[in-house]
Amino acid sequence: MTHGIIHGHLPQVxxxxxxxxxxxxxxxxxxxxxxxxxxxxxxPLDQFLSTHARNVQAMLSCGIFPIKADLLCxxxxxxxxxxxxxxxxxxxxxxxxxxGVTVAYAGSVASCDVADLAVGLRIDVLRKISVADRYxxxxxxxxxxxxxxxLGSKLKGKRIGIIGLGSxxxxxxxxxxxxxxxxxxxxxxxxxxxxxxxxxSVFELATNSDALVICCGLSDQTHHLINKEVLLALGKEGVIxxxxxxxxxxxxxxxxxxxxxxxxxxxxxxxENEPNxxxxxFALDNVVLSPHRAAxxxxxxxxxxxxxxxxxxxxxLNKPLLSQVMNx
Amino acid sequence: MESIGxxxxxxxxxxxxxxxxxxxxxFKLWTAPQKPQFIKEHANSIRAVVGNAGAGADAxxxxxxxxxxxxxxxxxxxxxIDLAKCREKGIRVTNTPDVLTEDVADLAIGLMLAxxxxxxxxxxxxxxxxxxxxxxxxxxxFSGKTVGIIGLGRxxxxxAKRAEAFNCPICYYSRTEKSDTKYKYYPSxxxxxxxxxxxxxxxxxxxETQHIVNxxxxxxxxPKGVLINIGRGPHVDEPELVSAxxxxxxxxxxxxxxEHEPExxEELFGLENVxxxxxxxxxxxxxxxxxxxxxxxxxxxxxLNKPLLTPLV
Numbered sequence: 001m002t003h004g005i006i007h008g009h010l011p012q013v014x015x016x017x018x019x020x021x022x023x024x025x026x027x028x029x030x031x032x033x034x035x036x037x038x039x040x041x042x043x044p045l046d047q048f049l050s051t052h053a054r055n056v057q058a059m060l061s062c063g064i065f066p067i068k069a070d071l072l073c074x075x076x077x078x079x080x081x082x083x084x085x086x087x088x089x090x091x092x093x094x095x096x097x098x099x100g101v102t103v104a105y106a107g108s109v110a111s112c113d114v115a116d117l118a119v120g121l122r123i124d125v126l127r128k129i130s131v132a133d134r135y136x137x138x139x140x141x142x143x144x145x146x147x148x149x150x151l152g153s154k155l156k157g158k159r160i161g162i163i164g165l166g167s168x169x170x171x172x173x174x175x176x177x178x179x180x181x182x183x184x185x186x187x188x189x190x191x192x193x194x195x196x197x198x199x200x201s202v203f204e205l206a207t208n209s210d211a212l213v214i215c216c217g218l219s220d221q222t223h224h225l226i227n228k229e230v231l232l233a234l235g236k237e238g239v240i241x242x243x244x245x246x247x248x249x250x251x252x253x254x255x256x257x258x259x260x261x262x263x264x265x266x267x268x269x270x271x272e273n274e275p276n277x278x279x280x281x282f283a284l285d286n287v288v289l290s291p292h293r294a295a296x297x298x299x300x301x302x303x304x305x306x307x308x309x310x311x312x313x314x315x316x317l318n319k320p321l322l323s324q325v326m327n328x
Numbered sequence: 329m330e331s332i333g334x335x336x337x338x339x340x341x342x343x344x345x346x347x348x349x350x351x352x353x354x355f356k357l358w359t360a361p362q363k364p365q366f367i368k369e370h371a372n373s374i375r376a377v378v379g380n381a382g383a384g385a386d387a388x389x390x391x392x393x394x395x396x397x398x399x400x401x402x403x404x405x406x407x408x409i410d411l412a413k414c415r416e417k418g419i420r421v422t423n424t425p426d427v428l429t430e431d432v433a434d435l436a437i438g439l440m441l442a443x444x445x446x447x448x449x450x451x452x453x454x455x456x457x458x459x460x461x462x463x464x465x466x467x468x469x470f471s472g473k474t475v476g477i478i479g480l481g482r483x484x485x486x487x488a489k490r491a492e493a494f495n496c497p498i499c500y501y502s503r504t505e506k507s508d509t510k511y512k513y514y515p516s517x518x519x520x521x522x523x524x525x526x527x528x529x530x531x532x533x534x535x536e537t538q539h540i541v542n543x544x545x546x547x548x549x550x551p552k553g554v555l556i557n558i559g560r561g562p563h564v565d566e567p568e569l570v571s572a573x574x575x576x577x578x579x580x581x582x583x584x585x586x587e588h589e590p591e592x593x594e595e596l597f598g599l600e601n602v603x604x605x606x607x608x609x610x611x612x613x614x615x616x617x618x619x620x621x622x623x624x625x626x627x628x629x630x631x632l633n634k635p636l637l638t639p640l641v
Contacts, residue, residue: 119441120441121447123435127612129448134452154614180430274459293450297467297468298467298468301466
């Protein structure tokens with residue numbers, strides 16, 4: 001059995017850009033794989049690949065760097081891409097399929113963390129937690145000249161509209177139910193195993209929700225899914241929470257709606273052009289901003305790392321992968 | 329009804345104030361340049377006192393109001409009211425239980441998420457432009473962490489129910505073990521703190537529960553433990569809390585209450601593992617209105633000789 005074994009009998013794994021905590025991959029895998037570190041080479045990427053990576057059968061993605069035709073064409077022996085992320089929009093899946101390249105990802109390992117952040121952002125916006133923390137830490141509470149902080153709004157009884165009822169959406173639903181919220185959703189297809197009301201149009205869902213929580217992936221169909229029409233349907237008291245991908249929302253429209261008071265608030269972990277965030281949002285107290293960290297806890301990073309390494313090991317041992325992306 | 333004197337101790341709610349003004353002869357203690365003078369002047373017409381978590385009818389005030397019949401608190405906690413004295417003198421006391429349970433429990437979970445996932449700090453990080461220079465660091469997972477609750481009353485149970493949806497195992501301490509619950513009981517707060525990662529204070533403030541979270545408890549909770557206080561400031565030994573946090577013996581804290589509100593120890597302002605809120609547990613538009621209506625309803629019932637809505641004494 002040979003799976004690209006060249007470097008001192010250890011199978012090679014290409015890494016174009018290092019994933020978070022890459023040193024931990026290195027220390028855990030020093031006896032398992034040889035990592036071909038493209039970013040450390042002075043050569044431009046395509047030259048590096050044609051010189052060193054012709055026989056590489058597996059690559060470890062960093063979760064962001066695009067894996068598309070222009071990269072894949074330099075890797076004729078590639079059979080496996082492992083991404084430590086749950087998100088797949090950085091990978092051209094149909095191009096991989098065409099080339100016979102299997103993709104493994106983090107599955108639902110991060111779903112609880114992402115759901116936790118969605119709920120946290122919602123409570124923060126509704127109860128003004130970040131606003132109040134700023135207020136106290138600036139010494140305004142004790143100050144005789146300061147204004148009192150405005151009251152928040154009750155969470156119980158609010159209607160939550162979930163966009164995408166996959167693993168993350170389901171965890172979000174379970175959590176909000178415990179707070180006495182009602183759940184409805186929009187998804188590519190209705191899911192009969194769930195009793196939550198289904199809306200086939202996002203516009204209808206927005207009309208009937210106090211908050212929209214985006215839990216779906218980014219694709220051609222979901223790009224700018226949340227447009228001006230949907231935002232206006234959500235309304236002046238409505239809140240949008242995004243833990244999916246920035247481009248699912250028409251960001252320019254959302255900013256305008258927030259500035260003009262056409263929607264009630266937003267909790268955002270992702271943006272169209274990270275790490276750039278529209279500066280109009282910085283002046284708003286009804287917006288809570290998070291730097292794309294929904295899945296980034298120590299615990300989940302460790303789980304993602306273990307899963308990625310496990311997938312690579314399984315591949316080189318000719319065993320079934322642990323979390324292969326299934327064609328849908 | 330307009331001849332009935334009602335003494336409101338501090339500003340707490342505009343709607344409540346306006347309604348009291350309409351229905352009674354309202355005396356606003358905070359507007360008086362000399363409070364003892366003011367009280368003496370109007371003592372003969374004051375038959376009711378309206379206080380809240382921040383100010384209540386203590387022994388001194390009760391003695392100064394010979395015609396006092398009822399104390400109606402715009403809060404569920406009544407630690408600022410001398411209940412024994414009220415009982416002694418036949419003065420009725422009402423509070424606002426149940427209506428604020430959910431809001432307080434929601435805030436407790438909000439504080440847990442804010443501390444563990446650094447919501448406020450990362451919001452600051454983005455607003456300051458630092459994200460353009462580098463990623464924010466990793467935070468700590470909330471789901472699945474063991475939550476220990478001091479006091480399994482209405483609020484404690486509501487916190488437990490919410491935390492369970494995050495797969496958090498629940499344990500608790502209370503004066504006596506509760507037979508109708510599946511949560512794990514610990515007979516002391518130190519044991520509870522040793523066996524959980526997030527400790528929530530959700531019991532009433534009494535002489536027994538003063539400083540129930542002391543140095544020993546904080547050390548038991550440890551450098552990875554987080555304290556959430558949605559009870560009363562005096563539940564926690566505040567100077568000890570500050571040194572535990574500053575020295576890293578305690579992993580983090582989410583506080584809504586303090587020993588001397590609105591004063592908050594400034595040493596806490598710069599700590600990224602601490603979230604500070606200005607006593608907003610019941611602070612939603614909806615709940616404050618319901619609380620106000622309960623105060624008004626209790627006063628009305630009393631002066632019409634009807635049964636009180638939510639009597640404590």
